[in-house]
Structures are given as structure tokens and as C-alpha cells.
Amino acid sequence: MLTPGSSIPDFALSTQSGQTVSKASLKGKRFVLYFYPKDSTPACTTQACGIRDAHPDFQKLGVPVFGVSADDVKSHQKFADKQALNFPLLADPDRVLIEGLGAWGEKSLYGRKYLGIFRCTFVVDAGGKVEQVWPKVDVKTHAADVLRYLQGGAGTEPAPTGKKAPAKTSGSAKPAAKVATRRQSAAKPITKKPAVKKPAAKKSAVKKPVATKRAASKTGATKPAATKLAAKRAKPKSGKR
Template identity: 45%
Template structure:
């Protein structure tokens, strides 16, 4: 399954570090920058999370919330948030159902081994819950700035 620009984003409800369930529909009326990343505490994922942290205020200034999703459990997300002082939500998609709904749960290859995992991807979901922009196979360097510029231009 995959989503398309202009279509309604799949709704979901996932666990947050405070024990609450967070749903996409909770953010109607705001732009949502939803990013999928493979694993807490790994170099690329840490750089990406810290970039989102460093631009967090700029996203807030354009009525946007940042939400990160990975298959890691809530406990791992809590450590990641605490270690890097991340001011945005990280949600646990332990059964990768949301990743599948967004079409980012993919067959990956690393050092000759094949496995299923997250394709680093970002989606901007507009105030009405539609996918305004998607980036798949994201390269971390410069990506957060590109996402911010898109939201600024389309807020």
C-alpha cells in the first residue's frame, strides 16, 4: 500500500512516551510533518532528529507539528528524547502497521543481507489531513530545511 499526494492521509493511533495514544486526527487544523525513521540512537536517525529539534521553533511558527515514527518501543523513544532533548513527539509503530499504510515498510539490503525495515521518508500533511508533499528515500543532510521551506511556502 502507498499513499499519494493530494489524498487523505491514513489515520492512525500510536503510543507516545507519556503513555497516551496519539492520532493523526488530533492535529486537524495544523500542518503535520510526519517523518519515518529506522531506529533510535543510530547516527543518521540522531542527526535527523537533532535537525528537527534545532528547527522546532521555526516549524511551530508556521503552525506545523513534527512527529517522528519508528518501530522502536516507547522505552527506546523515551531514552532518545531524553538524551537529545527532543521537543516533539516520537511514536512507537512496533507492528509497523502505520509504516505499511504509508508505504514505507520496505525490503532493504545491507552488507548482502535482506530484511524488512523503514525507508526514511517524510510527509507533510495539510490542515485538512491531506498529503501535501512526500519525500521517500530521504538523505538526511539538508532535508529538514527543505521540509521547512515547503511548509513555509504552503502554510
């Protein structure tokens, strides 16, 4: 597939209305060539209708758009009439322009390999050289993507390679590892105080005063009785015999 800066081959192809468009007739003009597999297929219809609806915007920029496939003029005419297409379709049954720009090669569908037309688009500058290329396009956004490029807007970057760009960090941002280290060092270890258990009250200590009182009461009750008995025994008996 041709890359930006490459010269496109000479060509002279017929449109659906029978007019001839050639590289020489487009000299000095900037134009778009989009290649599609086949007329009247669902994806190709969506793509063509997108160009149809956006055609006034292309005209304002002064950039003509040409659809190219290997279908003949009759097929192009039927397709254009059915979808009310307002731009030319170039018939290239011999694949002169298709193969010349590298839009032909091996494709794969459901594991089956075959040769066919790549759905790709080229912007050609006024000198007949490739200015921009889309190796793959989204049929739903194709017209908007090409217009955005022609208007000098975004959407001109090549297809992503699958590698993610490293995330940008501001100048004040600190590495996560350092922040985690600082936080860890600043954090004070949490120590738990051992639980203080109150000693259980001894039952003996509670009952001791009671026992003492009881003992004292018993002692106090018996001591005087013993003393009086001893005194009586100690008194001498009277003279009575």
C-alpha cells in the first residue's frame, strides 16, 4: 500500500455516468480516493451514504471524492441511482488503480483466506502524491474522519499499535513508593495497654468481721458466768453444818 509522499500511478477510468476521470484531468487539484469491496453490500452502502450526506462539505473545501471498486459501470450506475449518490464512482474492473495504490491483497473472513479489495482511503495532493492514507476505515465515521483531516483538525494520527503511552504526571506529584514509605515511617505504632484486672474480693475478708463479732459475743457471754461461779465456790461456807 502506498505511503505518504509516493506518487500515484497514471489512470483513466469511467464513472457511473460514462465520464472519464484521469490523473492528468485532476492535476493541480487535491482529491480523495476511497476503495471499497463491492456495490450494494451493507457496509459499502453505509460508507457511500456517509459520503453522500457530507458531500456539500467536501465541495466547500474544493476537494472532490471518488469511490473506486472493481465493479463495472453498469453496476456503479445501479448502485448510485438506488442510493441517490451525488459523487462519482470509478469503475476499475482491471484493477489498474486498485493494485497501483496497493488496495488489493489477501484478506481473511471466518478463517477463510481470499484475495480482495482493502477498504482504505487516500488523500492525494495537487502534485499527484499521496498526502494521507487510512489503511482501515470505520464505515460509520469515514466521511467525518476524512473531513476532519481536510479541515486541519484531529483524527490524522496513524492506527494505534496497541502500546499504551506512559501516563503523564505533574511536577508536584510524588512517586507512589516514596509516599508510601514516608507514610509508613510517620505512622506511630499502636500499642495496647494491658488490661488491669481488679482482684476478686475474698469471701473470708468479707465474713471475718462477722466471725469476730460472733466470737466476741460468745466470749463476752460465757466469761462473766464462769467468773461468778468461781467466786461462789471461793466464798467460805457459813457456820452451819
